[in-house]
Amino acid sequence: xxxxxxxxxxxxxxxxxxxxxxxxxxxxxxxxxxxxxxxxxxxxxxxxxxxxxxxxxxxxxxxxxxxxxxxxxxxxxxxxxxxxxxxxxxxxxxxxxxxxxxxxxxxxxxxxxxxxxxxxxxxxxxxxxxxxxxxxxxxxxxxxxxxxxxxxxxxxxxxxxx
Amino acid sequence: xxxxxxxxxxxxxxxxxxxxxxxxxxxxxxxxxxxxxxxxxxxxxxxxxxxxxxxxxxxxxxxxxxxxxxxxxxxxxxxxxxxxxxxxxxxxxxxxxxxxxxxxxxxxxxxxxxxxxxxxxxxxxxxxxxxxxxxxxxxxxxxxxxxxxxxxxxxxxxxxxxxxxxxxxxxxxxxxxxxxxxxxxxxxxxxxxxxxxxxxxxxxxxxxxxxxxxxxxxxxxxxxxxxxxxxxxxxxxxxxxxxxxxxxxxxxxxxxxxxxxxxxxxxxxxxxxxxxxxxxxxxxxxxxxxxxxxxxxxxxxxxxxxxxxxxxxxxxxxxxxxxxxxxxxxxxxxxxxxxxxxxxxxxxxxxxxxxxxxxxxxxxxxxxxxxxxxxxxxxxxxxxxxxxxxxxxxxxxxxxxxxxxxxxxxxxxxxxxxxxxxxxxxxxxxxxxxxxxxxxxxxxxxxxxxxxxxxxxxxxxxxxxxxxxxxxxxxxxxxxxxxxxxxxxxxxxxxxxxxxxxxxxxxxxxxxxxxxxxxxxxxxxxxxxxxxxxxxxxxxxxxxxxxxxxxxxxxxxxxxxxxxxxxxxxxxxxxxxxxxxxxxxxxxxxxxxxxxxxxxxxxxxxxxxxxxxxxxxxxxxxxxxxxxxxxxx
Numbered sequence: 001x002x003x004x005x006x007x008x009x010x011x012x013x014x015x016x017x018x019x020x021x022x023x024x025x026x027x028x029x030x031x032x033x034x035x036x037x038x039x040x041x042x043x044x045x046x047x048x049x050x051x052x053x054x055x056x057x058x059x060x061x062x063x064x065x066x067x068x069x070x071x072x073x074x075x076x077x078x079x080x081x082x083x084x085x086x087x088x089x090x091x092x093x094x095x096x097x098x099x100x101x102x103x104x105x106x107x108x109x110x111x112x113x114x115x116x117x118x119x120x121x122x123x124x125x126x127x128x129x130x131x132x133x134x135x136x137x138x139x140x141x142x143x144x145x146x147x148x149x150x151x152x153x154x155x156x157x158x159x160x161x162x
Numbered sequence: 163x164x165x166x167x168x169x170x171x172x173x174x175x176x177x178x179x180x181x182x183x184x185x186x187x188x189x190x191x192x193x194x195x196x197x198x199x200x201x202x203x204x205x206x207x208x209x210x211x212x213x214x215x216x217x218x219x220x221x222x223x224x225x226x227x228x229x230x231x232x233x234x235x236x237x238x239x240x241x242x243x244x245x246x247x248x249x250x251x252x253x254x255x256x257x258x259x260x261x262x263x264x265x266x267x268x269x270x271x272x273x274x275x276x277x278x279x280x281x282x283x284x285x286x287x288x289x290x291x292x293x294x295x296x297x298x299x300x301x302x303x304x305x306x307x308x309x310x311x312x313x314x315x316x317x318x319x320x321x322x323x324x325x326x327x328x329x330x331x332x333x334x335x336x337x338x339x340x341x342x343x344x345x346x347x348x349x350x351x352x353x354x355x356x357x358x359x360x361x362x363x364x365x366x367x368x369x370x371x372x373x374x375x376x377x378x379x380x381x382x383x384x385x386x387x388x389x390x391x392x393x394x395x396x397x398x399x400x401x402x403x404x405x406x407x408x409x410x411x412x413x414x415x416x417x418x419x420x421x422x423x424x425x426x427x428x429x430x431x432x433x434x435x436x437x438x439x440x441x442x443x444x445x446x447x448x449x450x451x452x453x454x455x456x457x458x459x460x461x462x463x464x465x466x467x468x469x470x471x472x473x474x475x476x477x478x479x480x481x482x483x484x485x486x487x488x489x490x491x492x493x494x495x496x497x498x499x500x501x502x503x504x505x506x507x508x509x510x511x512x513x514x515x516x517x518x519x520x521x522x523x524x525x526x527x528x529x530x531x532x533x534x535x536x537x538x539x540x541x542x543x544x545x546x547x548x549x550x551x552x553x554x555x556x557x558x559x560x561x562x563x564x565x566x567x568x569x570x571x572x573x574x575x576x577x578x579x580x581x582x583x584x585x586x587x588x589x590x591x592x593x594x595x596x597x598x599x600x601x602x603x604x605x606x607x608x609x610x611x612x613x614x615x616x617x618x619x620x621x622x623x624x625x626x627x628x629x630x631x632x633x634x635x636x637x638x639x640x641x642x643x644x645x646x647x648x649x650x651x652x653x654x655x656x657x658x659x660x661x662x663x664x665x666x667x668x669x670x671x672x673x674x675x676x677x678x679x680x681x682x683x684x685x686x687x688x689x690x691x692x693x694x695x696x697x698x699x700x701x702x703x704x705x706x707x708x709x710x711x712x713x714x715x716x717x718x719x720x721x722x723x724x725x726x727x728x729x730x731x732x733x734x735x736x737x738x739x740x741x742x743x744x745x746x747x748x749x750x751x752x753x754x755x756x757x758x759x760x761x762x763x764x765x766x767x768x769x770x771x772x773x774x775x776x777x778x779x780x781x782x783x784x785x786x787x788x789x790x791x792x793x794x795x
Contacts, residue, residue: 032289044201048198051194051197055193090264
């Protein structure tokens with residue numbers, strides 16, 4: 001019942017994580033992030049990831065704003081945004097996003113607007129994928145915590161729901 | 163906050179807990195990184211203060227002087243350049259500063275070194291790297307002490323020795339060397355000098371009282387220097403002019419060095435550019451001859467990795483002065499050297515050795531990269547020239563060696579040897595950079611990443627998340643690769659190996675099952691997908707495989723279980739690349755089903771066992787890493 005679901009949820013989560021690692025969406029840095037979570041900061045990972053989402057969306061909006069402008073020429077500014085995006089992505093282990101940023105940066109250094117546009121689309125895509133997957137991960141995690149929480153009282157008291 | 167709890171806890175109680183309680187100030191405008199670093203540093207048991215603005219950080223440092231041991235700063239910040247912060251902290255507070263950036267390209271790292279960074283970390287920063295930052299604190303203290311060793315009074319000497327002992331004690335205790343501990347204790351006790359300055363045994367704070375160069379003090383210093391004239395500004399005379407009680411000659415000397423560097427950076431391009439080549443050649447030669455053990459130059463030069471130009475570049479870079487073209491024409495070494503040294507009272511040996519030391523440290527990294535970047539680095543040339551013009555003429559203060567006026571190429575060697583004999587201090591201890599190899603990421607890091615899973619981008623451009631699954635196994639990094647859709651010919655290294663191993667494993671049957679599915683699906687991108695899969699079997703050519711997956715996956719939504727995601731195994735980051743060539747191909751289709759975006763529970767469960775089996779071919783470590791955190795989360 002509930003006990004089963006906890007295990008199943010945990011398996012789901014593991015599987016999802018394994019998949020993401022396989023795909024290179026996440027790398028070891030994400031593991032480090034998880035290890036940093038402890039009793040004193042129990043929500044560390046989700047906290048950081050949410051900050052990351054918030055900041056990244058700002059950056060993506062900025063980047064797009066810069067690029068849609070036909071007279072765009074401020075590649076330096078774009079480079080600054082990119083650098084920040086790269087830094088934060090690599091800090092949470094978003095490997096693929098970071099890789100796209102590297103490519104994006106290369107295009108921007110060559111003042112290649114078309115290349116930048118392509119890279120931006122790719123970046124947005126990868127970012128969205130990451131966000132979805134991480135949301136999924138957090139959802140499973142939450143369910144698991146809930147399920148685990150409900151289980152314990154049952155063990156202590158008389159089981160109400162056999 | 164930082165002051166109150168700073169460092170005393172470990173100092174008074176158990177010294178061997180150093181570097182616990184190290185007081186770190188982190189500055190980064192990126193909140194994500196800041197938060198992560200903060201947490202990592204806390205885990206290292208450091209005392210962390212974080213700031214997202216450089217100006218705030220600077221004020222904090224100024225207000226709470228002596229409350230921090232080390233500063234970690236990002237390079238790119240909106241309100242102030244990280245390098246500027248670095249310089250200011252170095253000048254005003256004399257703290258070790260470690261730079262960080264997502265950008266680890268050589269030229270930027272070089273700038274960090276030039277501006278005096280103790281270290282340069284590249285994001286993402288691992289906690290192992292952070293655990294080690296205390297070494298910069300210790301190293302700085304030690305070199306400062308050594309710097310004063312020669313010219314300091316007995317008082318200073320012993321007081322500082324005590325600090326050194328403390329530091330040694332701390333680090334030796336870290337290694338658990340009790341005998342050393344006792345010996346040092348005895349040594350310390352035997353030196354019965356005044357110890358009023360030491361409040362506690364904390365190695366991080368127990369040392370000579372650090373002189374804080376406040377704005378007023380600095381003004382006095384500057385006016386004294388101006389009065390004397392920059393050429394004649396000797397620490398002794400500056401000290402007399404300043405007439406500040408409690409200020410020692412060594413304080414002035416070290417500050418003067420920094421000030422000179424600062425001036426150099428401010429002033430324009432130097433004049434004697436011609437000195438550069440000959441000088442470099444000479445230095446290289448002499449360094450080679452002088453067998454400077456600690457430099458490793460020999461190894462570098464011998465291995466042909468350190469061309470004279472690179473050496474020159476490094477010299478110049480170290481002196482942090484933008485320069486012109488660095489190509490070194492052939493020149494008569496003697497005459498040039500002679501010219502450059504005319505009128506000098508003292509050969510700036512310490513200067514040479516100074517740059518030699520960090521030079522070696524960074525060169526060992528830099529030579530790993532193309533030294534072309536150095537050669538074409540505009541910054542180097544005039545930097546060095548500036549250095550030579552200014553310092554050859556007027557280097558006096560910390561020059562422990564006698565003046566060597568022979569205008570010949572042996573001079574460098576001779577004073578370098580003297581340097582070694584007298585063990586005089588490198589005048590730039592605070593600048594001794596320790597650019598660890600780990601920090602310098604090979605610039606071409608983009609390419610391996612690209613290859614991590616190549617696929618054309620355009621496939622999924624116009625699709626929503628339906629194809630999320632698809633694209634994800636075909637990382638799209640097209641911008642630098644001009645490959646067309648379906649042809650990722652630039653693929654190389656591990657991912658392709660995976661696939662080829664996959665093919666080679668002889669699981670033809672499953673592959674053919676895949677190919678069957680591929681045929682079912684219209685591959686709009688790769689018309690030859692069936693044949694490509696066969697081709698895969700013969701030739702480890704990942705490209706086609708990927709291409710075929712691309713096309714096929716467009717139809718993910720339409721097809722049911724046939725949506726193959728065989729390629730999943732192929733896109734594993736090299737880290738996960740497997741030595742064994744087994745790949746449970748029979749599970750491939752399961753994996754694929756699992757990957758369909760339906761999120762059908764039944765699908766997931768079906769593949770549950772499969773996935774773990776599939777993962778069996780991962781290395782143990784990776785597996786453990788993957789699963790361990792989950793159990794604790």
